[in-house]
Amino acid sequence: MRDDYSGLTALAAVADKRSFTAAATMLRVTPSALSQSIRALEERVGVRLLQRTTRSVGLTEAGARFLAQLRPAMASIHAAFESLDAVRGRPSGTLRINVPRLAITPVLEPLLAAFLATYPELRLDIVVDDGLTNIVEQDFDAGIRLGETLDKDVVALRLTSDLRMAVVGAPAYLSERGRPKHPRDLHAHDCINFRYLRSGAVYRWEFTDKGREFTVAVEGRLVTNDNALQVRAALDGVGLANVMEHTVAKELTDGRLIRVLSRFCAPFPGLFLYYPSRTQLPPKLRALVDFLRARPPEAMAP
Known part of the structure; x- marks a missing residue:
């Protein structure tokens, strides 16, 4: 057996x-x-x-x-072994978490050392993945996702404040090409597109106008699946980029990037830790949940 x-x-x-x-x-x-x-x-x-x-x-x-x-039977057996940790009185084993890249700096980096120091018998296995991975099928204990992408049947714990997107460009680019006044004006601009690695689809820029949500398929000469490269290209005047507001806070403050179309970018739910609904959490996952609940959600606004 x-x-x-x-x-x-x-x-x-x-x-x-x-x-x-x-x-x-x-x-x-x-x-x-x-x-x-x-x-x-x-x-x-x-x-x-x-x-x-x-x-x-x-x-x-x-x-x-x-x-x-x-x-299902293997999951039950695995949970039974983990339940013995409660008898020993200490969480142990490997905690597997699936996270998007945008969660690394604001969420993971500030807590990793403190969490591992608090639970010396725990190991963290963090997989960075921008796709919408099924954490149950892929044997993850938990994941981190934007609130708007969460399934209804999961348990979610807020990790950050609401987020906003920011359409930004270099001063030199905007001086030459002009500032768009409405998202429809983006068709006259070079825009830096983002491609989802897993699906291959190109992100359609999302906006809100007087409570109405709509998307715009923009055009440009650069497509990438890396957010940092989008910011770098915008700084170099390649075109306009649509990125998370908090990722360009410094560049906006020092004037290296200028924000446009701000009134069309509405806040949306931030990052959440999520995991399958269970009657009894494994001690290792309970340790992470309790650790995060003791910390206020990170403010992500610039």
Whole structure:
């Protein structure tokens, strides 16, 4: 039974990571040991569960059905082991969190050292991911997201104040091209577009006018999936950028960037820690929730 469970854990890890090497790193075993566990499981059940090629690995149809039926039971077993931490009176183990890049500086950096010092037997595994990852399917304990992207069936804890977007440009660019008075004027400007890495879609700039929300598909000669590069390009006069207000606070203060269309950029819910609704939180997740609740939400306005 123990060998079977080891094989199931290995199978789930490879299915999630789509890589023997990445799965082995997560489980802290060698790739050869991981492969041996899965091979033993396949021999035990008499069905091939993984489809391997020289470039990729994935579940077979039978493997996908098998793992889908097993995941709820595996989650229960995992939770049962973690519940023993409460008996020991101290949180321990690995806490896996999925976060977007925009949460790193304002939320994570100020608390990491203090949190790890408070709970020396806890390990943090933080995956930076700007996609809308399903944290349950990918075996995360919790995630951080903008409030407007949260599902209704999760528990959410506010981490920051409301946020705003800011359309900004360099003084030299605006002097040459003029300042847009309305979002429809953006069609006459070079705009620095943002592309979502996972979906490949280009972000449509969002605005509000007299309570009416609308989007504008802007054009420009630069598209990127990196916010810092957007700001750098705006500073260099490449065009207008639409970025989080707090990320350009210093540049706005010292005049290297100028904000336009401010009245069309309404506040929206900030960042939240979220996790699946559970009757009893694992001690390691409870430790993080209590730690964050003791801290006031970060103010993100410039």
